[in-house]
Amino acid sequence: MSAGGKIGGPILEVDDVSLSFGGVVALQSVSFDVRKHEIRAIIGPNGAGKSSMLNVINGVYHPQRGSVTFKGASRRDVDPHEAAKQGIARTFQNIALFRGMTVLDNLMTGRYLKMKCGFLDQALYWGRARREELAHRAKVEEIIDFLEIQHIRKTLVGRLPYGLQKRVELGRALAAEPELLLLDEPMAGMNLEEKQDMSRFVLDVNDQLGMTVVLIEHDMSVVMDLSDRVVVLDYGRKIADGTPDEVRNNKDVIDAYLGVAH
Amino acid sequence: MFYREAGQFKTTYAEDQRLFPIRQDRIGIAILLALAFVGVPLAAAMPATAGLIDFNYWFSGVLIPFLIFSLAALGLNVLTGYAGQISLGAAAFMAVGAFAAYNFELRVPGMPMLASFALAGVVAALIGMVFGLPSLRIKGFYLAVATLAAQFFVVWVLTKFAWFSNYSSSGVITAQKLVMFGYAFDTPVKRYLLVLAIVSLMALAAKNMARGAIGRAWMAVRDMDVAAEVIGIPMMKTKLLAFAISSFYCGVAGALYAFAYLGTVEPAAFELDLSFRILFMIIIGGVGSILGSFLGAGFIVMLPIFLDLSAASIERSFGLALPAGLVSNLTLILFGALIVFFLVVEPNGLARLWQIAKEKLRLWPFPH
Amino acid sequence: MQFFFEVLIGGLLAGVMYSLVALGFVLIYKASGVFNFAQGAMVFFSALTTVGFISMGAPFWLAVALALAAMVALAFFTERVVLRPLVNQPQITLFMATIGLSFFIEGIAQLTWGAQVHALDLGIADEPIEWLMRNTGMNISKFDLVASGIAAALVAVLAVFFNKTRTGRALRAVADDHQAALAVGISLQKIWVIVWIVAGLVALVTGLLWGARNGVQFALTFLALKALPVLILGGFESIAGAIVGGLIVGASEKLAEVYIGPHVGGGIESWFPYALALLFLLVRPEGLFGEKRIDRV
Numbered sequence A: 001m002s003a004g005g006k007i008g009g010p011i012l013e014v015d016d017v018s019l020s021f022g023g024v025v026a027l028q029s030v031s032f033d034v035r036k037h038e039i040r041a042i043i044g045p046n047g048a049g050k051s052s053m054l055n056v057i058n059g060v061y062h063p064q065r066g067s068v069t070f071k072g073a074s075r076r077d078v079d080p081h082e083a084a085k086q087g088i089a090r091t092f093q094n095i096a097l098f099r100g101m102t103v104l105d106n107l108m109t110g111r112y113l114k115m116k117c118g119f120l121d122q123a124l125y126w127g128r129a130r131r132e133e134l135a136h137r138a139k140v141e142e143i144i145d146f147l148e149i150q151h152i153r154k155t156l157v158g159r160l161p162y163g164l165q166k167r168v169e170l171g172r173a174l175a176a177e178p179e180l181l182l183l184d185e186p187m188a189g190m191n192l193e194e195k196q197d198m199s200r201f202v203l204d205v206n207d208q209l210g211m212t213v214v215l216i217e218h219d220m221s222v223v224m225d226l227s228d229r230v231v232v233l234d235y236g237r238k239i240a241d242g243t244p245d246e247v248r249n250n251k252d253v254i255d256a257y258l259g260v261a262h
Numbered sequence B: 001m002f003y004r005e006a007g008q009f010k011t012t013y014a015e016d017q018r019l020f021p022i023r024q025d026r027i028g029i030a031i032l033l034a035l036a037f038v039g040v041p042l043a044a045a046m047p048a049t050a051g052l053i054d055f056n057y058w059f060s061g062v063l064i065p066f067l068i069f070s071l072a073a074l075g076l077n078v079l080t081g082y083a084g085q086i087s088l089g090a091a092a093f094m095a096v097g098a099f100a101a102y103n104f105e106l107r108v109p110g111m112p113m114l115a116s117f118a119l120a121g122v123v124a125a126l127i128g129m130v131f132g133l134p135s136l137r138i139k140g141f142y143l144a145v146a147t148l149a150a151q152f153f154v155v156w157v158l159t160k161f162a163w164f165s166n167y168s169s170s171g172v173i174t175a176q177k178l179v180m181f182g183y184a185f186d187t188p189v190k191r192y193l194l195v196l197a198i199v200s201l202m203a204l205a206a207k208n209m210a211r212g213a214i215g216r217a218w219m220a221v222r223d224m225d226v227a228a229e230v231i232g233i234p235m236m237k238t239k240l241l242a243f244a245i246s247s248f249y250c251g252v253a254g255a256l257y258a259f260a261y262l263g264t265v266e267p268a269a270f271e272l273d274l275s276f277r278i279l280f281m282i283i284i285g286g287v288g289s290i291l292g293s294f295l296g297a298g299f300i301v302m303l304p305i306f307l308d309l310s311a312a313s314i315e316r317s318f319g320l321a322l323p324a325g326l327v328s329n330l331t332l333i334l335f336g337a338l339i340v341f342f343l344v345v346e347p348n349g350l351a352r353l354w355q356i357a358k359e360k361l362r363l364w365p366f367p368h
Numbered sequence C: 001m002q003f004f005f006e007v008l009i010g011g012l013l014a015g016v017m018y019s020l021v022a023l024g025f026v027l028i029y030k031a032s033g034v035f036n037f038a039q040g041a042m043v044f045f046s047a048l049t050t051v052g053f054i055s056m057g058a059p060f061w062l063a064v065a066l067a068l069a070a071m072v073a074l075a076f077f078t079e080r081v082v083l084r085p086l087v088n089q090p091q092i093t094l095f096m097a098t099i100g101l102s103f104f105i106e107g108i109a110q111l112t113w114g115a116q117v118h119a120l121d122l123g124i125a126d127e128p129i130e131w132l133m134r135n136t137g138m139n140i141s142k143f144d145l146v147a148s149g150i151a152a153a154l155v156a157v158l159a160v161f162f163n164k165t166r167t168g169r170a171l172r173a174v175a176d177d178h179q180a181a182l183a184v185g186i187s188l189q190k191i192w193v194i195v196w197i198v199a200g201l202v203a204l205v206t207g208l209l210w211g212a213r214n215g216v217q218f219a220l221t222f223l224a225l226k227a228l229p230v231l232i233l234g235g236f237e238s239i240a241g242a243i244v245g246g247l248i249v250g251a252s253e254k255l256a257e258v259y260i261g262p263h264v265g266g267g268i269e270s271w272f273p274y275a276l277a278l279l280f281l282l283v284r285p286e287g288l289f290g291e292k293r294i295d296r297v
Helices: A051-059 A082-088 A103-110 A121-124 A127-147 A162-175 A191-207 A220-226 A246-247 A249-257 B023-045 B053-080 B088-109 B113-136 B141-160 B188-208 B213-223 B226-231 B235-262 B270-286 B292-316 B326-345 B349-361 C003-033 C039-055 C060-083 C091-113 C129-135 C142-164 C167-174 C178-183 C187-216 C220-232 C239-259 C272-283
Strands: A010-021 A026-037 A039-043 A065-070 A074-075 A088-090 A181-182 A212-215 A229-234 A237-244
Touching: A010 A051, A010 A212, A026 A051, A026 A065, A026 A212, A026 A229, A039 A051, A039 A191, A039 A220, A051 A065, A051 A181, A051 A212, A082 A088, A082 B053, A082 B226, A088 A162, A088 B226, A103 A127, A103 A162, A103 B213, A103 B226, A103 C142, A121 A127, A121 B188, A121 B213, A127 A162, A127 A191, A162 A191, A162 B349, A191 A212, A191 A220, A212 B023, A220 A246, A220 B023, A229 A246, A229 A249, A237 A246, A237 A249, B023 B053, B023 B188, B053 B088, B053 B188, B053 B213, B053 B235, B053 B270, B053 B292, B088 B113, B088 B141, B088 B235, B088 B270, B113 B141, B113 B235, B113 B292, B113 C272, B141 B270, B141 C091, B141 C220, B141 C272, B188 B235, B188 B292, B213 B226, B213 B235, B226 B235, B270 B292, B270 B326, B270 B349, B270 C091, B292 B326, B326 C060, B326 C091, B326 C239, C003 C142, C003 C167, C003 C187, C003 C239, C039 C060, C039 C091, C039 C187, C039 C220, C060 C091, C060 C187, C091 C220, C142 C167, C142 C187, C142 C239, C167 C178, C178 C187, C187 C220, C220 C272, C239 C272
Parallel strands: A026 A237, A039 A212, A039 A229, A088 A181, A181 A212
Antiparallel strands: A010 A026, A010 A065, A065 A074, A229 A237
């Protein structure tokens, strides 16, 4: 549970979103909202459309129907990099780090939108460009401290173990100082200790940095402990929406997970 | 042991971000630059050493083409190595640079030569951006095909439209004399120093871009463009900038190729096989590495010379007459074999081998 | 109007020759996912080896058999030295390796047989078909017609091979996913050798036909480049696409040269197919018959 009392009004509203690929329906008339400063979980059996939902929110997929309202601005089709400019950052289910670069460089790419110097300035690496590079380096180092990855900052990302890669990916998303953070299964494939570390980071991100977090997660104990509210998807439809306790006892949710035919 | 970093602590980010953070590297580069700018020309001038080797041949036939091809390789590395956009058209942009510089010099009275070169680069950059437009929709070797289109089309245009070569027969142009700010670069050593200066500055600029935001953006596009977009990196701007800067470098290299090296060029000198040679340079030297561009260029320039010298010395020692074309065929065979060898054994080329060597130097002569 | 048909048919027949070259590419790409830039060099090498043996006194059939044996050896060599060490590397790495391979083959070919142009006589004259000339006034070469027939026969055989035989199915499996094919027990090595032998055979036929028409010379290696627009139009994985693409490229190239060429100074054959291919890439990247690629995030 996040520090209570800070949760504000809706920052994100998903309204009647439907998405299909050819004949395959990924999402069907899904509506829910996300309040500022809360931790919202999206759960559901495999293939329920959770990743697709995240992809719609940050513009990788464009829904056929419905709209997404972020910070008051409503849109259906948005480019991923527009969404980034608006203040949405995310991590991916299959780690999408830049394998050819070091941890430090990966985090620095997260700062891209905040760097203003043109390429000519960078080519000369004088005055303004140099100051900017160093200022952003300092900021990125704060995140490195926060995530406790100082010892691997110069390591090529491709060489890191899976758990650390996931942490670096979180760091890259944090580097953009987003208002909305989308985490796609941040704890997949981790052991208990790594999960505890990552949970702590997610809580700290929400608590200390004030970010709103939407996360997809399969581990029920994690979801119950971390999130303020939960959305449950099944076969592309929303079947439950509420606090973890409400959702846990919802019959439809239990049926969906147990695979009862419906 | 020579290469230990122990004791060199960085206390500020500025120190950590330096071009050469390790003191040994700084000393090495300083020595290299001193040798290149001062040492070699001095040795060529002083009577004591001037006769040891044929300096004029080494300047005109080895060092100058090495530097020019390094510049072209740098250009291709920006596009293919850093930004991951495969290109088979590097030679075409060299051609644009060469002919553009010639035409600026010819038709604009009083144009400073340095400006001609720079503008030639800009023209190449603009054309590069046009041919880079397909990269917004296609990737991989489909893009290679698009760059092939550029390669063939550019050479055709330069051959067909005689205006570019000032209506000379067979499209040959004779580059004007190298005169900048009233100073004539008419000896090999002077041309060498000019080319060295230009290439060093442009290499420094390339290195700065590579480690800055634009370099990271290029590498992000190369490694995973969907993720790059999600972070906010604009695809179009980033890719087109890569094409532009790459073509600029190749264009200036082409201008230097015509003005400081060959003296006369024709469109046929910039055909597909030159593009392949430059591609080989970055594969062997190391894709995505500034140092690699130099190493690869040096290797590809030196190999035929080395084979020629070996063949000549074998002929002399054994009194044989080796069949004509033996060396050129051997060059083909060796190039081909080396490409496959490097792709299999060390895809990151000579630059990586150099890095590994430095790491071993940390401990040598101790085993561990 | 008659002139138009003459140019068109001439272009189509030339296109068949392009299809032949493209076929070699499609075979290897279909079966191993590798874009074999060395196909052009293989055409050159096989043709050169044939005329080389002929010039040493061997009868035609023996020279061809020996050239085929050389292509088989080349297939084994390529699999061992290039393909096996680079298993599961990205496509672009393999592509660059085949560029290196092409240089290697060209060097060996010229080292062994010399660099002069050789003439090749297949016994089919490159002269207009009498009957057609008399009745319609159209000038269409006997040679082109025979070449088309041979190409058509070859394509039919290959299509059957790919779609109806067990080996053909294994080849398609390998093209899809190396690791998965291994998991099912398909021997990658064997498959690749087979495919490169077949591609070598196609290269040999192509080399003989092209060599008979234009002389066996180094320029044959650039055929590889002509095949690229064909493949883009037709799709990289489709034999039918190679045919159709070749026809389209051949016809459009000739038509463009005859009708557009004079306005821009001629010689547009060198880049027109590429411009066409480029247009296609922007509109339909997978080609007429290719498979659409979907990237999952």
